[in-house]
Each structure stands twice: as C-alpha cells, then as structure tokens.
Amino acid sequence: MSKSDQTFLRHFSMLIAGLVLLALALIGLAMFIYSRHTISQDAALETNADAAASARIAPVGAVYAGDTGRAAMQAAKEAAAKAAAAQVAYGGTTDGKSIYDNLCHTCHTAGVAGAPKLGDKAMWSARIAQGIDTLIKHATEGYKGPDGNFMPPKGGNPALTDEQVANTVKWMVSQVK
Numbered sequence: 001m002s003k004s005d006q007t008f009l010r011h012f013s014m015l016i017a018g019l020v021l022l023a024l025a026l027i028g029l030a031m032f033i034y035s036r037h038t039i040s041q042d043a044a045l046e047t048n049a050d051a052a053a054s055a056r057i058a059p060v061g062a063v064y065a066g067d068t069g070r071a072a073m074q075a076a077k078e079a080a081a082k083a084a085a086a087q088v089a090y091g092g093t094t095d096g097k098s099i100y101d102n103l104c105h106t107c108h109t110a111g112v113a114g115a116p117k118l119g120d121k122a123m124w125s126a127r128i129a130q131g132i133d134t135l136i137k138h139a140t141e142g143y144k145g146p147d148g149n150f151m152p153p154k155g156g157n158p159a160l161t162d163e164q165v166a167n168t169v170k171w172m173v174s175q176v177k
Contacts, residue, residue, distance in 0.1 A: 114149025
C-alpha cells in the first residue's frame with residue numbers, strides 16, 4: 001500500500017469513529033430526555049390528540065328532516081335567542097339617545113324600509129296618534145306595515161331590554177314634538 005493510501009485509510013477510519021461516537025452521544029441524549037418524560041404527560045397528549053382529531057372530523061352542519069328536524073331547528077333557534085337575550089346591549093344603558101346613536105340611526109336617518117326619519121313631524125304624526133304604547137310594542141315585537149314599511153323586533157338587536165327599547169322610542173318621539 002502506498003503512503004497516500006495509508007493516510008486516506010487513517011483519515012477515513014477517524015471519520016467513521018467520530019460518526020460512531022456522535023451517534024452514541026445522540027442515543028444517550030435521547031435516552032436521558034425520555035427518562036424524564038412521565039406517563040401522565042403521554043396520557044394528556046393522547047387525550048388532546050383525540051380531542052383535536054374529533055374536532056377535525058366532526059361534521060360541519062347537520063341534516064334536519066321531518067318533524068324531528070323541525071323540532072331540532074326550533075330548539076337551536078330558541079337557544080340562540082336565549083343566549084343573545086342574556087347579554088344586555090350597550091352596557092345596560094337606558095339612555096334613549098345613546099341607543100339611537102348606536103343602533104337606530106342607521107334606518108331612522110335615511111328612512112330605510114319606510115322608517116320615519118328622526119324629527120320629521122309629517123312621518124311621525126300618524127304613528128304618534130296611535131299612542132306611545134303601540135309604538136313601543138311595534139319597536140319591541142317588530143312591525144310590518146300595510147305600505148311595506150318594516151321594523152325588526154328590537155331594531156334587530158335581541159340583546160336590548162324592553163326598558164331600553166321603550167326609552168329609545170320615547171326619546172325619538174320627544175324629538176318630534
């Protein structure tokens with residue numbers, strides 16, 4: 001064997017020995033890390049993984065058919081209405097102007113869907129003649145007029161309380177007088 005071949009073999013042997021030592025060191029490090037890993041963590045990881053997998057494969061929607069479907073849809077609708085009603089809108093304020101500025105101005109400034117514009121005596125006079133209780137009832141329960149005008153229940157915000165709606169209607173009427 002030539003001198004250059006012997007040098008090559010020596011360097012190659014040292015490289016192989018170094019790689020073997022590195023592999024053994026990594027195996028030892030892995031064993032050390034695994035020895036500190038407890039079974040309860042494994043169980044928690046499996047539980048979380050199962051929950052995540054269940055969430056990923058859960059159906060996006062549901063199929064409702066027949067009477068059972070109608071009952072399920074009605075129950076879901078009622079649950080959503082109760083959840084919305086459980087929250088009080090606008091921090092519970094009963095200031096009619098504040099509620100008007102946050103919600104009612106959208107329709108009552110531009111006259112959307114036949115809504116009487118705030119301060120327009122001609123549009124409000126016939127409504128005021130029906131009485132404040134009727135106006136409050138229409139605002140609370142919703143109203144569809146004979147001329148096509150439309151008022152959604154509680155102005156479209158079910159989180160409003162009846163007191164908030166009543167105070168807002170009273171404030172709007174006071175702006176006409």
